[in-house]
Amino acid sequence: VEVREIGEFGLIERLRRALTGGHPRLLVGVGDDAAVWRAEGRFLLFTIDSLVSGVHFLPGRHPWEDVGWKALAVNISDIMAMGGVPEVAVVALALPPDMPLDHVDSLYQGLEECARTYDVALAGGDIVQAPQVSIGVALVGRALEGPEGPLLLRRDGARPGHVVAVSGPLGESAAGLRRLLAGAPADDPLVRVHLRPHPPLALGQEAARKGIPCAIDISDGLLQDLGHVARMSGVGIELWAHRIPIPQEVWSAFPREALTLACAGGEDYQLALVGREDIVLSLTPPPTVIGRVIEGEGVRVLDERGHDVTPQERGWNHLRQR
């Protein structure tokens, strides 16, 4: 049996089972956007994500500065999805010996810009030799705290009656990637969204403070990411195609695939929130309600007449046979 037969999520589930019972220090272990542990009265968040050349970006297409930005931004997105405050990051770089030094400098610059923008302290790391470039970033943050403990946006907090909302437009990043691969320049507006994701960090914190119970960041694709929420919460999710915020630029560039790009394209790094409608709509800026939580299981997309229009593609699952 090879790993492609069970894919990324199968492997994560297998790791969860290998770590029998977790550890008393852990409040949240394998399976949410970030781990949570108790550190003498404080609750800390921990996440790690890697970008691999040829898998997450293509040298010669993706500018190194943007790769550096994104390597940190995707981790900030995970802390956002728990409602936390990112604090300190370390970087593991794997580089081939013939990589031009000015590429590394550009990579550093992008990392530093993102760290400055989100007030994250970059604290060092590790550099090793490898046949191709990869950038791993680990990020620690803290949970906001209320009178009764940490305020966390968890994947398992969705309940029937909740609405599902998203913080911003979907499909731009996937559309931008297609344009980039087709030769569009790095300053094309859709390409910019793909290269420089800006997770709306403050929104996650406001949601946690206001008691929203559930969120996930949209990294692999809306359907796949909400699929984790549905499975871990033991509920079903119904999305309304006409409410999904797909920008005009995405419709113009890919008229027949816009819904699929928005539902399965991934890398939007927007926040999907699940909770009481009045609280969700009180956030600033108010997210767009795109569906609701129901009894049942799975995630479906319906059109205005109630017909199932769920795209076949669901999103990115590393290693999974396609």
Added chain:
Amino acid sequence: VEVREIGEFGLIERLRRALTGGHPRLLVGVGDDAAVWRAEGRFLLFTIDSLVSGVHFLPGRHPWEDVGWKALAVNISDIMAMGGVPEVAVVALALPPDMPLDHVDSLYQGLEECARTYDVALAGGDIVQAPQVSIGVALVGRALEGPEGPLLLRRDGARPGHVVAVSGPLGESAAGLRRLLAGAPADDPLVRVHLRPHPPLALGQEAARKGIPCAIDISDGLLQDLGHVARMSGVGIELWAHRIPIPQEVWSAFPREALTLACAGGEDYQLALVGREDIVLSLTPPPTVIGRVIEGEGVRVLDERGHDVTPQERGWNHLRQR
């Protein structure tokens, strides 16, 4: 200019300069064994290290369980070298799709055994596709604290008059690697030391509690690692060849290269301590004094008659042209 021309340490220095001025949250940033930051009255340690297939281990030679163990152990070694207590780790796995699933299970098992042995909570991670296997582990720990602040073993704490001591035998791991590559089985005693390093974590904590100011773990090679201490402390180090603890098995296996293996072989994951002789010798078990700190710069090895016998090889510097 390519990265091989400045190597791993040149790249780290360049990163340090790119992060102009550090961040107010950081007590120790780029350049020590682990970063240190202030988290509301508590001092946390943060480190990251990766093992890359073909660079740090060879599939078919290095059993996957041992690779898993080592991926976490090398990070525990960094926390040890700051005198800290490791707490929580996350893992970034990069795998090719055709990797057999039982190899991944073995890898997980080794990680889990090491986590259990050192009471580290494994909190999850990230799995991505890549052409070859790499395992990145990020580890957070806490610093022990005294009445005046965190008790840290730092690289810049060496002063003339201090002794230099090591926690255990040197050269076994490098000798074990050579034997492994020559076809020795995984249960050969020297090969075991190479495959399953056991950083003496409690010793680092005792040293920190007793006020030892300076330490580093021996990962790249004794000369190279103490070279960082000498440079960052602005001192010279004189080592005495006949005092370096090189086991009989290493002399028997590699009679002409034993001193070089002990001085430059690396991956011993022993602790090198620098401080007052009486305090160093009061530790349990007492480390072996192998030299002293002097005015000047650099690291030299002398024989019993005071002749310079410093091996030409100094240790491992990733990416550096050889």
